[in-house]
Amino acid sequence: MAWLKDHQCSVERPLFYWKKKDILALCRKHNVLNPLYDMGFERVGCFPCIMENKAGIKNIADRFPEQIRIIAEAERRIGRSFFPYTKTPPRYGSKPTIRDVVRWARSQAPAEMEALKCNDNAGSCMSHYQQCE
Numbered sequence: 001m002a003w004l005k006d007h008q009c010s011v012e013r014p015l016f017y018w019k020k021k022d023i024l025a026l027c028r029k030h031n032v033l034n035p036l037y038d039m040g041f042e043r044v045g046c047f048p049c050i051m052e053n054k055a056g057i058k059n060i061a062d063r064f065p066e067q068i069r070i071i072a073e074a075e076r077r078i079g080r081s082f083f084p085y086t087k088t089p090p091r092y093g094s095k096p097t098i099r100d101v102v103r104w105a106r107s108q109a110p111a112e113m114e115a116l117k118c119n120d121n122a123g124s125c126m127s128h129y130q131q132c133e
Helices: 002-006 020-029 054-063 065-078 098-106
Strands: none
Touching: 054 065, 054 098, 065 098
16 A cells, blocks of 8 residues: 555445455356355365365365365475475375375364464465455
8 A cells, every 4th residue: 555655546346345245145146256266165266275174174085085186296296395394284294195185174172273364373375354355
């Protein structure tokens, strides 16, 4: 906003203060809603998002098991986890793989270490609006 003021520009964001449910209803009305929202996903900009929560990871593993296999193969090739090492509680290992993260997501344990939230101190997604755009 400071840049806009310094350069005597304006910007209009007609949906900026709308609630998420209202935006999704508008998208649904015009048939432009990403179908993943209707499958219970909250984060659909990247699929899967490294910020995905426990329920979302379980949903991906249950609905799209091929996606888990693709990530597991990519992890094997590059020698790293897809998710940040802080994704799961320590009992799942210091460097949890996608399989470890799915095992955690399917566990009945409380979601004690939910996915990183947008704009927290541990990391953040690039969405300025704290919602996938």
